[in-house]
Amino acid sequence: MTNVDVIIAGAGIWGSTLARRFAEAGRKVLVLEKRQNVGGNVRCEIDSETGIEIHSYGSHIFHTSLPQVWEFINRFTTFNGYQHKVLARYKGKTYFLPLGLTLVNSFFNVELTPAELPEFMADEKHSSAIFDAFFRGYTSKQWGRAPEDVDPSIIKRVPVRSTYDVNYFNDYCQGIPLNGYNSIFENLLNHPNITVKCGLGVKLEDGVFKVGTDELPNVPLYYSGPVDALFDYKLGVLPWRTLRFETERLDIADYQGTSVVNYTEAEVPYTRIHEFKHYHPELKDIMAKPKTIIMREYSAEWKLGDEPYYPIDNLKSRELLAAYKVEAAKIPNLVLGGRLGAYKYFDMDKSIESALKVEIN
Ligand SMILES: Cc1cc2nc3c(=O)[nH]c(=O)nc-3n(C[C@H](O)[C@H](O)[C@H](O)COP(=O)(O)OP(=O)(O)OC[C@H]3O[C@@H](n4cnc5c(N)ncnc54)[C@H](O)[C@@H]3O)c2cc1C
Numbered sequence: 259m260t261n262v263d264v265i266i267a268g269a270g271i272w273g274s275t276l277a278r279r280f281a282e283a284g285r286k287v288l289v290l291e292k293r294q295n296v297g298g299n300v301r302c303e304i305d306s307e308t309g310i311e312i313h314s315y316g317s318h319i320f321h322t323s324l325p326q327v328w329e330f331i332n333r334f335t336t337f338n339g340y341q342h343k344v345l346a347r348y349k350g351k352t353y354f355l356p357l358g359l360t361l362v363n364s365f366f367n368v369e370l371t372p373a374e375l376p377e378f379m380a381d382e383k384h385s386s387a388i389f390d391a392f393f394r395g396y397t398s399k400q401w402g403r404a405p406e407d408v409d410p411s412i413i414k415r416v417p418v419r420s421t422y423d424v425n426y427f428n429d430y431c432q433g434i435p436l437n438g439y440n441s442i443f444e445n446l447l448n449h450p451n452i453t454v455k456c457g458l459g460v461k462l463e464d465g466v467f468k469v470g471t472d473e474l475p476n477v478p479l480y481y482s483g484p485v486d487a488l489f490d491y492k493l494g495v496l497p498w499r500t501l502r503f504e505t506e507r508l509d510i511a512d513y514q515g516t517s518v519v520n521y522t523e524a525e526v527p528y529t530r531i532h533e534f535k536h537y538h539p540e541l542k543d544i545m546a547k548p549k550t551i552i553m554r555e556y557s558a559e560w561k562l563g564d565e566p567y568y569p570i571d572n573l574k575s576r577e578l579l580a581a582y583k584v585e586a587a588k589i590p591n592l593v594l595g596g597r598l599g600a601y602k603y604f605d606m607d608k609s610i611e612s613a614l615k616v617e618i619n
Contacts, residue, residue: 270298
């Protein structure tokens with residue numbers, strides 16, 4: 259492990275973007291990844307029986323309005339032009355999200371115009387009905403709260419679209435990589451100045467970075483693992499929500515006619531069902547096969563050892579994070595980043611943006 263200018267701990271989208279930038283600037287980069295493969299939570303697996311790309315850590319749709327990010331990522335993949343739509347199933351009926359003219363008109367069986375929508379939604383009776391159907395149960399499952407504890411005021415913060423646009427994201431650049439998500443990481447990390455080693459977690463012992471018992475070279479280290487784990491949880495454990503996935507292979511061509519359906523009632527134990535083949539409508543052979551794969555997603559309480567998915571933002575966690583940042587600032591050569599290092603939910607584009615902002619010196 260000599261002849262290294264920079265070490266990157268974690269080969270997710272943040273670490274891999276950064277590795278590429280350092281490599282292109284002429285630095286020798288060592289990427290150390292704790293898991294057996296690169297890609298972090300964007301990692302997918304191709305089902306050998308059906309050829310379907312399974313998003314192992316939940317559905318990932320690339321979307322951005324950041325031109326520099328779109329330009330960067332398009333050097334490493336070509337997107338298929340998929341535009342994300344999310345449906346919501348409530349009391350046996352299916353509706354288009356997000357909250358807009360399509361949802362409101364079909365839910366109340368009315369024909370409002372864009373100009374009429376704001377006044378209609380300002381009526382407490384209507385906003386409460388929408389809140390109860392689409393937000394209360396879903397939010398309670400997502401965050402593990404009793405439905406009555408979900409604050410109805412959140413509906414006031416949910417933007418209402420006064421159009422029939424059912425594109426889930428507002429971003430004008432969207433898609434799924436034609437060659438799959440894993441190819442992005444293969445391409446990002448395929449550079450003569452980058453060495454990748456998987457199955458090696460970086461730890462900090464008495465102020466020294468190590469893998470196993472081996473000391474790492476004393477060079478700048480960019481760490482995108484959990485910040486509390488780096489300090490052996492000495493100040494406390496930062497809390498997360500975790501997810502559990504149940505995957506099923508079905509002998510039918512199409513289960514739900516779309517990639518994601520949210521189940522908004524509190525009584526349905528899962529939050530959503532993903533059907534992955536719909537992310538690749540261009541793969542006509544796979545689409546036509548009488549086989550599909552669905553994945554039910556359950557939100558669950560997190561304990562140490564579980565996969566961390568969503569950070570829990572509250573006063574206590576903010577204070578704990580601030581205390582860990584103070585510890586991190588005492589370690590020369592250490593830079594924290596990514597969703598685990600920053601303890602912050604980032605979409606992929608924001609992770610890339612953050613890695614593009616790191617000063618290369
Ligand atoms: C359910 C879900 C759905 C999502 N859907 C979308 C979506 O549709 N679109 C979108 O843009 N974003 C989505 N995201 C966000 C996306 O997953 C993140 O933006 C992305 O994974 C962040 O990349 P990262 O590199 O920061 O972290 P990660 O992907 O978590 O990568 C961190 C890497 O560090 C490794 N590591 C940890 N500790 C160590 C250590 N000590 N030493 C070495 N390596 C270590 C980990 O194994 C991991 O590979 C979703 C997130 C969730 C939770």
